[in-house]
Amino acid sequence: MQVAVVLTLLTVTLVVLPLEIVSVDVAALTAVLVLIVAGVISPQQAFASFGTEMMVLLASIFIIAGALLRTGVLDTIGVLLYRHCGGSYKTLLASITLVVSIVSAFMNNTVVTAVFVPVVLAVARRFGMPSSKLLMPVAYASMLGGCCTLIGTSTNMASSNFLVRRGMPPFGMFELLPVGLALVGVGFVFFVLFGRRLLPERGMGDLTKDYHVKEFLTEVALRPGCPFIGRRIDEAGMQERAEVTVLGIMRDRERRLAPEGHEILLTHDVLLLKAGVEGIQKLRQTPGVEAKADVVLRDANLVSDNVRLVEVMIGPASRFLGRTLKEIDFRRRYGLTALAIHRQGEELVERVGKIPLAVGDILLVQGPEGRLNNLRAAGNVLILSDFSHFLFDRKKGALVGTFFLVAIGLIALGISPPGPAILAAAVMSVLVRALPSEEAYRLVDWRLLMLIGAMTAFGQAMVNTGADRFLADLILEATRPFGVRAILAGFFVLTVGLTQPLSNAAAALAVLPIAVATAESMHADPRAFAVVVTLAASASFLTPLEPSCVIVYPAGRYRFFDFVRVGGPLTLLVMVVVLSLVPMIWRL
Structure with missing residues (x-):
């Protein structure tokens, strides 16, 4: 029995x-x-x-x-x-x-x-x-x-x-x-x-091409009379009005990528945006917003000496599991922007902030190099595609390696059980x-x-x-x-x-x-x-x-x-x- x-x-x-x-x-x-x-x-x-x-x-x-x-x-x-x-x-x-x-x-x-x-x-x-x-x-x-x-x-x-x-x-x-x-x-x-x-x-290929983000990248110029001029990015209302994300600013022939939310927008700024067709249409209806025609953008337009475009993988122990980027307050908290999500062979580009994250999701993320380690430590995620975030604490690394090698040696010589x-x-x-x-x-x-x-x-x-x-x-x-x-x-x-x-x-x-x-x-x-x-x-x-x-x-x-x-x-x-x-x- x-x-x-x-x-x-x-x-x-x-x-x-x-x-x-x-x-x-x-x-x-x-x-x-x-x-x-x-x-x-x-x-x-x-x-x-x-x-x-x-x-x-x-x-x-x-x-x-x-x-x-x-x-x-x-x-x-x-x-x-x-x-x-x-x-x-x-x-x-x-x-x-x-x-x-x-x-x-x-x-x-x-x-x-x-x-x-x-x-x-x-x-x-x-x-x-x-x-x-x-x-x-x-x-x-x-x-x-x-x-x-x-x-x-x-x-x-x-x-x-x-x-x-x-x-x-x-x-x-x-x-x-x-x-x-x-x-x-x-x-x-x-x-x-x-x-x-x-x-x-x-x-x-290019990450923007692999994730089908290229079709969602565009540039607009802010002309006199635009209601966004003189306002901070996070207070301008572009995200709320047209679900548009600002990835960079061209100002006086200087390119500023991954701008902070407190950045003030000025007349004749050219904004590098990620937006859907509907978002662009809404922006075009805004006075003083001039959409650039025939703009071809790729990875090189989104990176600089200190700004990276990387893939971020959600692991099984990640704190982000089951939560949306909006709930996490991803951009404000980590200073990074998620452009798209790769999930089970499919690229999700629109309304990325409202998609609950799952194990194996890979985010295409743009942001300052210094923020990447903070993200890895805080969110328990894998940062892919770039060497810049790798750190080496020589002293502590050597100590840990020595401890481990000594332990292996003691076991191999029969001095200590494993x-x-x-x-x-x-x-x-x-x-x-x-x-x-x-x-x-x-x-x-x-x-x-x-x-x-x-x-x-x-x-x-x-x-x-x-x-x-x-x-x-x-x-x-x-x-x-x-x-x-x-x-x-x-x-x-x-x-x-x-x-x-x-x-x-x-x-x-x-x-x-x-x-x-x-x-x-x-x-x-x-x-x-x-x-x-x-x-x-x-x-x-x-x-x-x-x-x-x-x-x-x-x-x-x-x-x-x-x-x-x-x-x-x-x-x-x-x-x-x-x-x-x-x-x-x-x-x-």
């Missing part, structure tokens, strides 16, 4: 999680509460995983990554890439794949992707390359690099924690390295030789004020930690009731004639399938109990089965639903099938490598 309860609840949970009817962590925790009430697991068993070393380790990694990002260390790595690639697409692609893979071996892959996307977009713009030719490799390289070490992905740490709960040794810091390096090598060769031909070409060493590096980063303690708590993905803890409790419930053995016997009965490698292949395919709608960690923790029980029933090495499932969970290349892919999906102007076309062959290659090497390293 309890087996049926566990399997039914697991099935319902796996269906509910990708639908996000409720938050994934809330759904998983609710299922755990049901298991407790049903007497399947005790409260001690249900909550034991929430206080493990691996949870502390994972939280610490988020904090260190945030400190390296805030001090500009990770940005600097990306800028060095730009300086040394020489403008060659093939060289840049190879460099990006290797560097992102190396960094991702020691950082959460989602954080690494978020860091490198702005740099890669800026490089693509500078060299006139399609961003779509570079961004997908960034996401995939971050996932492959995460396969190299224990701390490379949350999935590796979650799987290691599961092994400990089953009475087995945890994964060593570099236990997965031989297979991980092979996967990085396969990914490198794939993209340099074959994958680049499968990548689409999108996103290489948890205490990485936690010490995180605490020291806060103590040297590389980031405020309040921000350190915000950096931790608590939803992910709750999800991992809840799914680990599910694994314990399967062991308590024998549900894992029940499913293992079914699998063995169906696949025994095909041999151990065929069974491993089946678990690989099952895990990859589950990673598309679920998080990688959730998929791995759902499959691991069954895989380990199957190995024990076959008298095979359960660790080998656990490694296959863990690595398969990182092979989430087929859809843009994995967090790293979610970041590059809108930024690269990708379509859903682009991931199938590129990710399909890569998934097969990864599967071949894993199924070839794992039985050799972990004897079956």
Whole structure:
């Protein structure tokens, strides 16, 4: 009876999680509460995983990554890439794949992707390359690099924690390295030789052209008798009267871009405006407003030495989610102007201020260079397309980097377990004020930690009731004639399938109990089965639903099938490598 309860609840949970009817962590925790009430697991068993070393380790990694990002260390790595690639697409692609893979071996892959996307977009713009030719490799390289070490992905740490709960040794810091390096090598060769031909070409023109803003840019001159003359921009009433935004002023042959609201308008000022057809018509009916004819405007007309035109991406943790730019008071508060929004392949140019913002939205923003860092810090957004906002706090960055490298060294030499060493590096980063303690708590993905803890409790419930053995016997009965490698292949395919709608960690923790029980029933090495499932969970290349892919999906102007076309062959290659090497390293 309890087996049926566990399997039914697991099935319902796996269906509910990708639908996000409720938050994934809330759904998983609710299922755990049901298991407790049903007497399947005790409260001690249900909550034991929430206080493990691996949870502390994972939280610490988020904090260190945030400190390296805030001090500009990770940005600097990306800028060095730009300086040394020489403008060659093939060289840049190879460099990006290797560097992102190396960094991702020691950082959460989602954080690494978020860091490198702005740099890669800026490089693509500078060299006139399609961003779509570079961004997908960034996401995939971050996932492959995460396969190299224990701390490379949350999935590796979650799987290691599961092994400990089953009475087995945890994964060593570099236990997965031989297979991980092979996967990085396969990914490198794939993209340099074959994958680049499968990548689409999108996103290489002027930003104003890509966003279809050019048709909404115009110039008007203020002649004697105009009611706007002598008034401040924010008091002139142009926005209210015609939904017109002032992007610049030409005065005495001097161009002033991104003017402040307190700027006084004078006779014969020529205003650079963003407005719709109706807005222009309304302005033309205003006395003293002379619309310029046959004006062709592009990116160069909107930028200067200190004013930039950049893309701003709304992330999953942004404070702007669900709010409109008008509600945020975006222009007054941040001194920046949003010209358009790119959302799911569509450019929204009119009435931008009244559109509630969603995850993945990219804003085309014009404004002073100095305001961009304020926006990134305050709104938790990604600033794309430009190098100018990158900062480097040399002293604090060096300290954080040193703390992290020392921690890795202590773990590698066997002097300290991973948890205490990485936690010490995180605490020291806060103590040297590389980031405020309040921000350190915000950096931790608590939803992910709750999800991992809840799914680990599910694994314990399967062991308590024998549900894992029940499913293992079914699998063995169906696949025994095909041999151990065929069974491993089946678990690989099952895990990859589950990673598309679920998080990688959730998929791995759902499959691991069954895989380990199957190995024990076959008298095979359960660790080998656990490694296959863990690595398969990182092979989430087929859809843009994995967090790293979610970041590059809108930024690269990708379509859903682009991931199938590129990710399909890569998934097969990864599967071949894993199924070839794992039985050799972990004897079956």
